[in-house]
Amino acid sequence: MTPDPPIPEDGSSITAEWVRRALAAGGGRVAPPSDIRVEEVGVGAGVMGQVMRCHLEYAEADDPAPESIIVKLPSVTARNRRMGKRLALYRREYDFYRSLASQFPVRTPRLLYGDFESRSHRFVLVLEDIRGMGVVDQITGASPAQARQAIRALARMHGTYWNRTHEPVMSGTYDSTNPKMRPVVQIVFLTNLVRTLKYFGDSFTSTTRQHAEDFGLCVIDHMAALGDGPRTFTHGDYRLDNLFFADGDGDDLTVIDWQVSGLSCGLYDVGYFLVGNLTIPVRRRIEREAVEEYHDIVCRAGATDFTFNECWRLYRQNTLAALLTSVIVCGGLDLDDDRSRRLAEIGLKRSLAAMEDLDVEEFISPRNRGLFANACRIAYRANWLLQGAP
Structure with a gap:
């Protein structure tokens, strides 16, 4: 049984080896990535957490191997982390993906791996990267x-x-x-x-x-x-x-x-x-x-x-x-x-x-x-x- 990887502090802690361990711990049967490029995508969109897109490369890729994944972590800002813990924000999202997402009536990203520390509320979610769909600018507003x-x-x-x-x-x-x-x-x-x-x-x-x-x-x-x-x-x-x-x-x-x-x-x-x-x-x-x-x-x-x-x-x-x-x-x-x-x-x-x-x-x-x-x-x-x- 593959041991769970540690929860990263930020994007710099996410390596190809960490992704390999996370996907294996989550039950994924894909080739381990040989290299990774981490791109922060949450700036300006989600102030309560870090959101990274991890671009994966493989020496020997299987067909189901994802080209990219999304990794979510708590905010780097102490004030925002305190609010996240006080209002149980990180626990709520973790619980949703662990308990409800697989049978939900509306499409959500597939959970590939997750971990949560109940005392500190540190967490990590590894999620399917949604591609080929459009996002509407909230400032412009929906039609x-x-x-x-x-x-x-x-x-x-x-x-x-x-x-x-x-x-x-x-x-x-x-x-x-x-x-x-x-x-x-x-x-x-x-x-x-x-x-x-x-x-x-x-x-x-x-x-x-x-x-x-x-x-x-x-x-x-x-x-x-x-x-x-x-x-x-x-x-x-x-x-x-x-x-x-x-x-x-x-x-x-x-x-x-x-x-x-x-x-x-x-x-x-x-x-x-x-x-x-x-x-x-x-x-x-x-x-x-x-x-x-x-x-x-x-x-x-x-x-x-x-x-x-x-x-x-x-x-x-x-x-x-x-x-x-x-x-x-x-x-x-x-x-x-x-x-x-x-x-x-x-x-x-x-x-x-x-x-x-x-x-x-x-x-x-x-x-x-x-x-x-x-x-x-x-x-x-x-x-x-x-x-x-x-």
Whole structure:
């Protein structure tokens, strides 16, 4: 039996011998590579981890030997690694590929090898390299046809697991609305809202700023509401940078990057995608039709007692997912790369526009007036003064 190779620190630790051991430990029956060239491909696309494409050469190659593979590792940035561990991001992706990916209703890269250290949350994933499919620039935004294709794929995924999250196949899957995590997420949001206002304050109007601050004091209520509604398996970061579109008119789509996956309301993914990945005019034009198509597919897949009015209300409520993520990205992560910063700023502007368009005020009135809510309010104001936010 081939011993598992050590988890690399970064791309410089990935050698031909390491790949040979990883593929053998993963059960692969291919010729060992004789040489390797490592290319970093995650810059500007995934700030929570390192993504490398490894180009392989063989002295004697078998037909199934891959020309290239993808290797994923934790972020090189200490702050991002801490957030990855705090929110169990690396464990979630590892668990998805180990437990669900092989029987998933939507295409994902094939897992060739994986390892995870439960104490440190260091991990490595060796994945199939998706070639011959196109990626749409998230900054440019999806076309109406691409957006509907992505929503149909979501509906197939969500419909498969709709209100089946208690079944054995989902055992151990991360609960994205876990009551224990709700206070943590609220604190993380409020902390990063201060920095977001400091560095991206021009993106806010007085109204959207007030809405964002009000939402920060009721994130717990928001997550509780999602936990009480219909539940399914969600991607959590369903955006164009994580989607590969096949050429032609079919629905072939490959979805990558499952770090934020878990059990939640399916409309979380829908709201997050339509708000963050379409230009504001395109989103305004097609969002209702896209949600109607989503509703039709999940109902045909088995969602019962789920009216379109309820679906639309959940969509409006879950557009706040885009704001939640945008604030954490803008305020909590290192955005040294120009594209990462531009992507974060555009995502923030799109989420703020959706807040105004979809009248989300009814969902952001804090119900909890207890000690924790008051402590959060005081801590937010104190942090606001210390940071010198506007």
